Amino acid sequence: MIEIILKGDCLFYNSKKEGLIGIKDIQYIHHMGQLLTIYFTSNQTKKFKKLELIDLFGYQSFILSLQSLFNQIHSNNSYLGAKPDIDKPDDFKSFLIYDQQDFVDSSTPTDISDENFLEYLHSPDNSILKPASPNLHHSIHDYYISASHNTYLFGNQLSGASSTIGYIRSLLLGCRSVEIDVWNGDDGNPIVYHGHTLTQPIPFVEILTTVKNFAFVASNLPLILSVETHCDVQQQDKMAHLLINILGDSLITQKLQHDPSSLPSPEQLRNKILFKTKNRLLNKEKSISYDDYFTSSENSSSSDLEKRSFSNFIQKVTRRASASSDRSSNSSAGSPRFVDSIGNIPSNNRMSQKLLDLLIYTVGVKFRGFNKKEHYNIEHIFSLSDRSARKCINTSSAEFIKHNRNHLTRIYPHGARVKSTNFDALDYWAVGCQLIALNYQTVDLAMWFNFAMFNGNQGFVLKPSPLLHKDEKKLLDVITSVNVTFRVICGQQLPKDINQVSVEIYTPRSFNNAPLKQSTKTSTEAINPVWNDVLSFSVNVRASMTELVVVKFNLHNSQSEDIIASYAITLANIRQGYRNVPLHDAQLNKIIFSKLFVYNSIK
Template sequence: YSPTGIQDDLDVKVMMAGSTLRKVKSRSWKKQRHFRLLEDGMTIWYKSRWAGKGHSTFSVTEVEAVREGHQSEVLLSIAEEFSADLCFTLVFHGRQGNLDLVAESPEEAQAWIQGVRKLIHRAQTMDEKERLDQWVWDWFQKADKNKDGKMNFKEVRKLLKMMNVEMNEEHALHLFTMADKSQSGSLEIEQFVHFYKILTQRDEVWKVFQDYSGDGEKLMLEELENFLRVEQQEGEQSAQHAQELIDSYEPSESAKKEGAMSLDGFQMYLCSQQGSIFKPEHRDLYQDMSQPLSHYFISSSHNTYLLENQLRGQSSLEAYIQALKRGCRCVEVDCWDGSDGEPVVYHGHTLTSKIVFKDVISTIKEYAFKASDFPVILSLENHCSVEQQTIMAEHLSQILGDMLLTTLLDGQVPQQLPSPQELKGKILLKAKKIGGFEDCLDETMTDEVSDEEDIANGDAESPTVENPPAECMNENDKISKSKLSRQLSDLVVYCKSVHFHGFDHARLHAKCYEMSSFSESKAKRLAKEAGTEFVQYNTRQLCRIYPSGLRTDSSNYNPQDMWNVGCQIVALNFQTAGLEMDLNDGLFRQNHCCGYVLKHDFMRDGNTQFTPEKPEERKDYRPLRLSIQVISGQQLPKVNQKEGSIVDPLVRVEIYGVPQDQAKEETSHINNNGFNPVWNETLNFIIHTPELALVRFVVEDYDKASRNDFIGQFTLPFTCIQAGYRHIHLLSKDGTAIPPASIFVNVSITELT
């Protein structure tokens, strides 16, 4: 095996020969580095000419996209100096910063741009088998220090350590001798692949295979059907599905011909997306998108302009791009007067850097609908003077054009909010508005003063509006007394920010297009004291929750408490990795990652009696038992890159949902084996409100002296779980894939009798 084919490509040849490119970090930091693609066709290596031994590498699989020309803040800042046809940007998955590069000629820039794109495409279109072969090949290359294409036993032992395997020396030598067919004392790549196959033969998969195979050699169509029906709980469609699986995953042509599946094919299927714990049909857009906006959970970001923390972090357009590409549908824009008459965006009264408002809007225009067609809400924190508000309104109208929704969809005063379907491709402004759509306005402008809690948190939605008399005045009177720009106010249609006066007031007076913001502490208090009323309120109106102003490190609160009462816009710091973002990614992983998830029917009914505090009082209350047998782990990544350190993994299953469902159970830890640990332990849970529950699988490296180290996790909605023998493909702290790391489990979901 060798990753050939692509190496004959002319662009890839240029990359393999190597080029001197300038790496640019700022206007003043531009240094030449030598870049080249290594023989494996996957790794890009670079170093400075002078720095003796030091070099860096990254894999093509870490690169998400290549942007041509001046398409990053850094390259825009040096646009005068280097023309666009020399410049390009490598954008990485997760939270890793961009790499901005300048080539010496337009031809060289094109070779790298096209070459990297082809390699990314190849990595994305590999099937499971090619991916595994590539992974084994990569390890072989890493370990073959003298590059002679062979490895002796000592080198192989070292390689096993690198691969996170602690192995009994005799056993390893025995396998090595079996693989060394030519008895030369060393393995070539093909023999090493064979050695790796024997090493990774999975007894636990073989046992399951044996249970259903008549002759122990293969699964006939009927036997596979039987497995799908009994173990995978697939019911009616198992016959047709069995044939599809053989067509897709069986590597042996002869087995395919007799309509059978070998152990290899069976293992491929179990390790594939279809064998994963996530229901394949829920990955697609499977929900009804024609209900009012208030019936959906909406993926939402707080302080979207920050890449780090909110005291001295950097404000950046990249942060908007990252959030929008992750499917975020509500972004925050914090606006202040700029010194040259152009409004700027940053976190007020802090040391965070500033970006220009119109650049933010241009960036949003470009990236708003790359991940999803459904509407984006711009949550405006407006601290600007009337003059600069008017400039903001001009930029919004000019830059966004037809994308910006500025009129009611059907010209009628709405009785309920429009749907994501009707608003496809539209951007909605959430801000203060002068008056409403009704003719005579009975609302005093004093409503608009934010409460002390919000002001103390620095999240008040200023500007304040002076206090006009409460009778129905003509509009011009009102505006002259307010500090809102008429032009900006006119752009607000379905998301008018208002102050919250309690659930009773909202039930009697609120309009569906009015929405309030709550700090996390206020929302938590309301959820506890008036859960049912909060759920009812959220069937009609949108509400936005934001983190407490005390979270200066941009940490996050647990969004689950807010989702439990149906809050739609639960804003999190997307720039901060951890449990809370795992839950957000988990909830929005379904429905094609479009950023909208339909709430369950008992949370859309305006007269619902549901409260998260007492789930058993719901009329269709049906608790379920979730039983997870944690069988084994595969190729867990090393946590510690120290020579010779090997992980001691354990698996914890965490349930997030209504208060009664919150639970955690974990397996024991396995000493010194991150390669193929076997637990065979069963964890049991009772889920009272399955429709709201999220299940998080966490793998950690056990440490008796200090905190366990994080190895990987995967989070998904309980309603998206497939029962049966399943693999959980682990993600890094950043939420990016770390193949081939996985956990093998057997899941059963039953009704409580």
């Protein structure tokens, strides 16, 4: 590794400055395959301002692609909008105020060198994402909460592998609600698996140990354990014992001192874990039937192939069960029992008092509709499949919004989604549903919406004001048009084969927008392409809820539909002006050094 100092047009390398190297020679160093440690200097002294590891050829190309910007800055004839000769005192502040629309104060530098200006443009301080400054003092039902479905699963819902890794990955991505399906283990210890499927079990104790270790690594905001309890009373007692002993003081076991008319706030619940399961004593539930998996009266994005796959699976399990009637006597400890028939799953309304005692703020109840005769306590939370919730939106959206002002609601993927596909969360967020549980193992468009919503916010995002306050409900009928413009300038250190950028904008159906997508021209540059194309959109926004407008940048090759790199952000979180856009791969992993440089305008 070579240590160099960037000053003006020259680079000093080696700590003893034994030689000089010019900008034109950087390409040779790049082809030597060496990563360079660059020390940026703010003036002609030898004091170092910042350390950054970067591919210098990429940095050089980034500089050259922005040369026209700097030329216009210094000519004081800029399209930036400010009087941007940054060599003059106070003009850097003017650039930040008028072009970037950033907050400045007495500590903001009044002038800046070319080198430091470049550093600013490239740095995380100039990211397109607004710095997070969340208000965490509302009741938790006032927030969207990042949630995972069947967190233990990898792959499909019928035979996918089970692992604690699912919990680690979800929690490190900032997820604040994970799901655990708990069943009787044959050795007397509860196990976790997707019941009546070919998925393999994991001891409940292993799941809890993993949660304990990773619950507050990425975020110290409250975590909800959404537990499906299928155990008998004896193993429920063991569940309660394990929850208390493994999670310790993190587990909420009694109510806090707060306003009893609402749930506590995320601030009050920092570093705390909430246990949620259905209170069977409040739910006289029927046995599960085949129709529970497929509701016929509703349109769904699940394909007929998925339905046939599920039907074939049920037949396979039934044949396997009848052919192995002595399975239970020969099975190893912890193995799941297979159901004889999907219509014959036994009902069990008995509950352990020890487990009931852990239901404090998140008590699962059966959905009984929104009519006036039904009453839900403040701590009651019901779960609906995306299909059932869609029916509620279509028939009772105002009542749904009203309910979600004071209660938590969880939406999960319908049972027909056997391939672990996800559903569009935007429509459910638009009626105030807080917990949209997604299959984190599937990074599809819906997961990118989730990424955009919770990007940088640690799993809790305050809902838009019209969804919180009944005195603003009339605003929900108002749709305004927002003009959004992106000048896609250039890319830095992009993955191979990218030559085009597409920008897509997504909104809830109630916003009444046609598909919104535009693309740049193709570029002939390989690693550091230049486009300088303007993409303009007119977006309908209901009740000014720009928090529910998702902008997705897709980088790809013009000859292929495969997306190589992406970024997603809500319109409410976009910083205007000249910004860098960090890029991620198809599994949401950040691509080191790769950035898109854009100019944004929202009016």
